[in-house]
Amino acid sequence: MKYTGTLILTFLMFMKMFSQVGINTATPKSTLDVNGDLALRKALSVGGTDVVNGDKGSVDQVLVSKGAGQPPVWRYANIPFMENSQYKLVNTYLKTDQTGITTLSNNVAASSPVTNNLNEDFDPAKWVKITDLSIPVEIKASQNKVTYQVQTGVELVNKVAGTGSSVDFICGIFKNNKLVALRPDGITAIDTAPTQSIFTLNYTEENVATGNYTVDVACRKISSSDVANNYFRIGVNIPTYGPTPILTNTSSNAFSLRSLLKIDIAELVTYIN
Structure with missing residues (x-):
């Protein structure tokens, strides 16, 4: 001793x-x-003095440097620890729009053909963009997953009392004016009461090439049971309808039928020994 x-x-x-x-x-x-x-078999204390014990830290804390001449401190890590080959969310883009599409309404014929192919070019003679949903994005890693989520309201009003009317349409996602995802849908109105529905589209691309892109949402009308006798809008309400008397639409508004585009970019986590 x-x-x-x-x-x-x-x-x-x-x-x-x-x-x-x-x-x-x-x-x-x-x-x-x-x-x-x-x-080190026991505790590591930092920041102590001749008369005060240093801080031993707590469970799940990590040691963080405060720079030259300063003692390190224990801190909780605010980021998750990712396993190798998992995907980590690195960026999220979100935009909304209340202007919508009004140019596919009554007396506007459906475009043809009724089908589309992925990777085809945007054709303004068929498609109408929801302008304020355009989002510039940047892909920085080659191993990735890009998830698109679109939601928009749709409204249809039949002009003729006592009858029904229907419209079929397609909404798609364009990346640099190339079609990457689409989904068809339809809406039916009975009598002259405004009818609403919600359109959704969820799609994930994998390993998108690195670079800068512009992502847009566009829609097209592919059929209508009565082109001349209905009002049809996407992403915005029909404020008034008729023919006589002209009525004010109190069952919806631009906010309730607004459009939304959300883009999540996740990158593959890899550790190099």
Whole structure:
């Protein structure tokens, strides 16, 4: 016991005599410079003084540097620890629009053909864009998943009392004016009461090439049971309808039928040893 105490006292005196001590190095770069593995079997306290114990940290905390000349501190990590080959969300884009599409209404014939193919070019003679949903995006990693979510309200009013009317349409997602996703839908109105529905489209692309893109949402009318006798709008309400008397639409508004486009970009997590 006396021998151990003598060794400790000798080491402390040695530390005090020399400003820097090196273990396995002849040129120490700090007060204590260890060139080799360090095994720590119990707590690591930081930020203490001669009379106050340092902070030992808590479960799940990590040691964070505060810069040169400052003691490190224990902090909780606010980011999840990801496993290798998992996908990490790196960016989210979101836009809404209340202007919608009004140019596919009564007396506007359906466009043909009724089908579309992925990767075909945007054709303004068929498609109408929801202008304010245009989003510029950047893909930085080649291994990725890009998820698109579109939601918009649709409204149809039949002009003729006592009859029904229907419209079929397609809405799609264009990336740099190339069609990457689409879904058809339809709406039917009975009598002259306004009828609403919600259109949704969810789609995920994998391993999109890196670069900058512009993403748009566009829709087209593909059939109508009575072209001349209905009002049809996407992403906005029909404020008034007739023919006589002209009535004010109180069952919906632009906010309730607004359009939304959300884009999530996730990148593959890889660790290199």
